[in-house]
Amino acid sequence: MTSTLEPELGRARKRKEDARLITGRTRWTDNMALPGMLHLAILRSPAAHARITSIDTTEARRMPGVQAVLTGRDVADEQGSLPCAWPITEDMKTPNAPSLAVDEVRFAGEAVAVVAARSAAEAHDALDAIEVDYEDLPVVLDLDSAAADGSDLVHEDLGTNRSATWTFDSAEAGTGGDVQQALAEAEVRVDRTFRQQRLIPAFMEPRSVVVDPTGDQFTVWSATQVPHILRLMISMTLGVPEHKVRVIAPDVGGGFGGKLQVTPEEFIAFLLARRLGKPVKWTESRSETMVSAHHGRDQVQRLSLSAKRDGTVTGLKVELLADMGAYLRLVTPGVPILGAFMFNAIYKFPAYHFSCTNVFTNKTPTDAYRGAGRPEATFAIERMMDELAAELGMDPMEVRRKNWIGRDEFPFDTVAGLTYDSGDYEAATDRAMQLLGYDELRREQAERRQRGDVVQLGIGISTFTEMCGLAPSRVLGSLSYGAGGWEHASIRVLPTGKVEVVTGVSPHGQGHETAWSQIVADRLGVPFEDVEILHGDTQSSPKGLDTYGSRSLAVGGMAVVSAADKVIDKARKIAAHLMECSEDDVEFSGGSFGVRGTDRSTALGDVALAAFTAHDMPEGVEPSLDADATFDPENFSFPHGTHLCAVEVDTETGHVRIRKYACVDDVGTVVNPLIVEGQVHGGLAQGIAQALFEEAVHDEDGTLTTATLADYLVPSAADLPEYTTDRTETRATSNALGVKGVGEAGTIASTPAVVNAVVDAIRHFGVQDVPMPCSPQRVWRAITGARASAATAPEAGGGTGSIDGSGSRGGAR
Amino acid sequence: MPRITVNVDGTEYTDDVEPRTLLVHHLRERLGKVGTVVGCDTSNCGAFTVHLDGQSVKSCSVLAVQADGCEITTIEGLARDGRLHPVQQAFHDNHALQCGFCTPGMIMQSLDLLAENPDPDEQEVREGLEGNLCRCTGYQNIVRAVRDAAGQMRPGAGPAIEHTADTPQQRTGSEQQSEVKQP
Numbered sequence: 001m002t003s004t005l006e007p008e009l010g011r012a013r014k015r016k017e018d019a020r021l022i023t024g025r026t027r028w029t030d031n032m033a034l035p036g037m038l039h040l041a042i043l044r045s046p047a048a049h050a051r052i053t054s055i056d057t058t059e060a061r062r063m064p065g066v067q068a069v070l071t072g073r074d075v076a077d078e079q080g081s082l083p084c085a086w087p088i089t090e091d092m093k094t095p096n097a098p099s100l101a102v103d104e105v106r107f108a109g110e111a112v113a114v115v116a117a118r119s120a121a122e123a124h125d126a127l128d129a130i131e132v133d134y135e136d137l138p139v140v141l142d143l144d145s146a147a148a149d150g151s152d153l154v155h156e157d158l159g160t161n162r163s164a165t166w167t168f169d170s171a172e173a174g175t176g177g178d179v180q181q182a183l184a185e186a187e188v189r190v191d192r193t194f195r196q197q198r199l200i201p202a203f204m205e206p207r208s209v210v211v212d213p214t215g216d217q218f219t220v221w222s223a224t225q226v227p228h229i230l231r232l233m234i235s236m237t238l239g240v241p242e243h244k245v246r247v248i249a250p251d252v253g254g255g256f257g258g259k260l261q262v263t264p265e266e267f268i269a270f271l272l273a274r275r276l277g278k279p280v281k282w283t284e285s286r287s288e289t290m291v292s293a294h295h296g297r298d299q300v301q302r303l304s305l306s307a308k309r310d311g312t313v314t315g316l317k318v319e320l321l322a323d324m325g326a327y328l329r330l331v332t333p334g335v336p337i338l339g340a341f342m343f344n345a346i347y348k349f350p351a352y353h354f355s356c357t358n359v360f361t362n363k364t365p366t367d368a369y370r371g372a373g374r375p376e377a378t379f380a381i382e383r384m385m386d387e388l389a390a391e392l393g394m395d396p397m398e399v400r401r402k403n404w405i406g407r408d409e410f411p412f413d414t415v416a417g418l419t420y421d422s423g424d425y426e427a428a429t430d431r432a433m434q435l436l437g438y439d440e441l442r443r444e445q446a447e448r449r450q451r452g453d454v455v456q457l458g459i460g461i462s463t464f465t466e467m468c469g470l471a472p473s474r475v476l477g478s479l480s481y482g483a484g485g486w487e488h489a490s491i492r493v494l495p496t497g498k499v500e501v502v503t504g505v506s507p508h509g510q511g512h513e514t515a516w517s518q519i520v521a522d523r524l525g526v527p528f529e530d531v532e533i534l535h536g537d538t539q540s541s542p543k544g545l546d547t548y549g550s551r552s553l554a555v556g557g558m559a560v561v562s563a564a565d566k567v568i569d570k571a572r573k574i575a576a577h578l579m580e581c582s583e584d585d586v587e588f589s590g591g592s593f594g595v596r597g598t599d600r601s602t603a604l605g606d607v608a609l610a611a612f613t614a615h616d617m618p619e620g621v622e623p624s625l626d627a628d629a630t631f632d633p634e635n636f637s638f639p640h641g642t643h644l645c646a647v648e649v650d651t652e653t654g655h656v657r658i659r660k661y662a663c664v665d666d667v668g669t670v671v672n673p674l675i676v677e678g679q680v681h682g683g684l685a686q687g688i689a690q691a692l693f694e695e696a697v698h699d700e701d702g703t704l705t706t707a708t709l710a711d712y713l714v715p716s717a718a719d720l721p722e723y724t725t726d727r728t729e730t731r732a733t734s735n736a737l738g739v740k741g742v743g744e745a746g747t748i749a750s751t752p753a754v755v756n757a758v759v760d761a762i763r764h765f766g767v768q769d770v771p772m773p774c775s776p777q778r779v780w781r782a783i784t785g786a787r788a789s790a791a792t793a794p795e796a797g798g799g800t801g802s803i804d805g806s807g808s809r810g811g812a813r
Numbered sequence: 814m815p816r817i818t819v820n821v822d823g824t825e826y827t828d829d830v831e832p833r834t835l836l837v838h839h840l841r842e843r844l845g846k847v848g849t850v851v852g853c854d855t856s857n858c859g860a861f862t863v864h865l866d867g868q869s870v871k872s873c874s875v876l877a878v879q880a881d882g883c884e885i886t887t888i889e890g891l892a893r894d895g896r897l898h899p900v901q902q903a904f905h906d907n908h909a910l911q912c913g914f915c916t917p918g919m920i921m922q923s924l925d926l927l928a929e930n931p932d933p934d935e936q937e938v939r940e941g942l943e944g945n946l947c948r949c950t951g952y953q954n955i956v957r958a959v960r961d962a963a964g965q966m967r968p969g970a971g972p973a974i975e976h977t978a979d980t981p982q983q984r985t986g987s988e989q990q991s992e993v994k995q996p
Binding site for chain 1 (some may be wrong): 831833834838841842846847848849850851852853854855857858860886887889892893897901904905906908910911912913914915916917920935938939941942943944945946947948949950951952953954955956
């Protein structure tokens with residue numbers, strides 16, 4: 001066996017996954033077809049809040065091809081309540097969450113009936129024949145009013161729309177001082193309220209699930225990020241023994257948190273398959289995705305920051321209202337709480353207070369969306385640092401430099417109770433400023449202001465950090481999360497020396513097959529091509545906690561490393577036995593075991609064959625080289641970076657054009673720079689989209705009016721800029737690979753950079769904020785002083801997305 | 814039910830179809846050509862792009878009966894004799910895909926774009942792909958890939974140009990041209 005010449009770690013390997021994806025040889029869930037399979041279609045409520053007074057399915061049952069029509073009442077005894085795994089407080093109010101509504105619907109898009117038919121078209125036809133009578137109930141939409149006493153209620157039986165309030169106070173926790181005192185003694189105080197608009201994850205592959213009940217086990221294929229969690233939850237909720245359920249996540253077309261869910265539709269499909277004894281498939285239309293797959297963000301953020309006149313920050317108080325939507329899904333309540341640890345960001349706040357109240361409204365439930373709690377926190381604090389700079393008349397970068405943790409201060413215990421292990425904010429910032437041409441653009445900005453140019457320039461900064469590698473199990477336990485944060489891996493060295501790696505993480509576009517192959521090739525000294533990665537099937541990969549929270553490499557990758565090290569340890573014993581030497585004299589490098597001081601050696605493949613035949617094993621050593629490992633991180637990892645955005649704002653039209661976007665990310669050691677760059681690009685696109693384009697808008701009845709990709713404004717290539725990216729590298733000390741995670745960095749960092757730039761461009765008009773998305777209308781209104789209306793004017797299709805690509809180029813054309 | 818005959822990726826299929834059947838559903842459900850995917854129901858996403866008699870169309874906006882007698886090329890029919898089409902190769906080389914769900918449509922639309930404009934600049938690529946959404950890549954590497962493919966396919970780029978170690982042997986300019994225009 002030959003070893004690879006070039007080290008695998010850090011190598012820009014092109015992806016193994018691509019071969020099937022660029023040729024159409026893919027395994028999407030919707031591609032599945034099984035003998036006798038029935039197709040499901042789901043009838044959804046058009047009303048945001050109503051009592052179901054009657055459902056008549058008689059006509060629908062007679063329609064061609066229809067095999068069954070079920071309502072919530074039909075399955076009320078067996079459907080249970082959809083799981084919420086994160087009770088953030090002991091007194092959290094958790095409503096019953098049926099997969100099919102029984103008596104009442106609480107958001108427009110909630111499932112009320114399901115048809116099983118021989119074809120998808122026949123199933124959809126039959127939906128039209130189902131008659132449902134609704135009696136309208138008061139619709140609760142606005143977050144502030146929903147949280148107020150005396151509001152109409154989403155769940156009458158709970159007696160309130162407030163699900164829970166979670167607080168952290170540095171004085172109580174012993175991690176810092178008293179915020180009230182800091183605010184009272186402030187030389188400068190900045191108070192702001194920001195609105196994190198509601199977003200839709202908008203993964204490209206619509207959700208799909210196939211359930212086959214015909215074997216000894218139920219086999220479930222689902223377009224999910226979390227096959228292991230899904231299996232556990234099906235078992236715990238639907239009363240089927242866990243060992244009788246197998247879940248497979250085949251090729252999954254993106255998730256971004258949107259497929260980190262145990263969905264009503266998965267349960268409905270399971271119930272139908274169990275009842276009918278036939279395989280069933282449900283694949284949603286995009287229109288269904290938009291209204292029924294969970295949404296993200298949606299917070300009102302009230303912040304108060306105190307500082308000295310010289311710019312030194314002295315305290316930060318954060319009060320959030322977070323919109324849960326109508327029900328608590330898998331990790332809904334915990335999403336805003338993840339942000340609790342990140343509002344202090346990279347700055348040395350001596351006092352910090354955080355409180356978040358989770359509130360029900362008659363809207364689609366929210367849950368994880370790329371970054372989950374951390375983009376919200378980063379946005380707010382980075383906006384606040386710019387506001388503080390404006391208040392003090394300082395350069396916003398100088399304010400940051402004055403307050404951030406110096407490179408010599410790591411490890412650093414933060415006021416929020418975390419320990420940042422490593423980082424170098426100076427290095428990333430200096431490089432980013434150079435890439436952007438910061439000083440030059442500041443000069444141009446001054447010059448444009450001076451001459452009152454119609455097109456004003458703004459520069460936005462985001463010096464962010466985030467917590468990744470979810471998560472140390474003990475920390476999750478302290479936050480009352482329902483599971484641990486470990487990850488598992490197995491390595492099987494086959495008799496021919498080829499290697500199978502089983503991982504518990506569940507990729508859906510990230511490129512784990514490539515990156516994991518590189519790690520194992522590097523560790524075991526085998527060719528990259530000789531490594532096969534197995535994942536996403538609870539049968540072949542029985543243990544795992546799946547993919548989200550930038551955890552796969554920092555936690556799952558480490559499990560792979562540990563398993564590889566166990567393989568080598570075992571192989572060393574066998575090699576020593578074969579070469580008749582002491583184990584202490586055996587060195588492993590480049591895929592071979594050599595005897596120190598001699599030219600004798602034996603390759604890993606030869607040891608694998610010897611372990612397979614097992615004719616001559618050392619005393620007490622079992623045949624085979626296979627090894628399992630579970631890694632539970634001791635700490636989170638903390639990627640950071642400096643993102644800079646220069647925008648041109650047309651002050652006559654309010655149009656924003658990104659002139660340059662430059663970012664330098666420090667994600668620790670890099671396994672594959674190609675994949676890392678791709679993750680940054682994609683993250684930037686989503687973060688920029690939040691700043692400029694996307695918003696889930698509801699009308700006064702609670703109907704989603706941005707219910708297509710075009711109305712919601714998922715940006716096209718014509719809407720987005722070229723990004724200039726670079727990296728600095730400080731190793732994470734919390735794992736042996738030194739990796740930090742990169743899946744969410746771009747999304748977390750970019751939104752405030754863009755909005756800060758927009759505000760910076762028009763601050764001299766007296767503008768302190770532009771609500772997201774910064775559509776031309778809102779920017780123009782902010783400039784012209786019509787700020788009150790700008791703050792309350794949601795616009796479906798009001799931005800500059802795919803509808804009019806030329807419009808978004810603005811001044812350039 | 815009307816009977817239609819379509820030639821998909823070089824194979825002829827004759828079937829009775831319901832008049833309302835969309836081409837993409839005919840391809841996926843009847844013919845098993847599941848390489849072409851459905852990403853939305855409003856023709857915004859472009860994931861379902863195929864070539865109909867050499868022109869890119871969104872197969873979700875074409876009825877199967879409209880394709881009667883037509884030649885259709887899908888993502889599954891691009892590679893010849895085990896060799897990737899230069900656009901496929903360029904998507905791989907430039908890491909222009911992540912989850913890969915938009916990729917079939919992106920590649921088919923890129924081919925159409927390059928047939929019309931063999932040497933597009935960055936802005937022309939961005940505008941040419943405006944009807945195809947990607948949620949993973951942020952588009953930068955897709956733009957790179959299309960421009961890379963344009964360079965590879967340009968007449969005279971020739972077989973001598975070795976793009977990367979594992980890039981298959983280049984095809985001749987005329988081969989490439991004919992594929993673009995008459996898939």
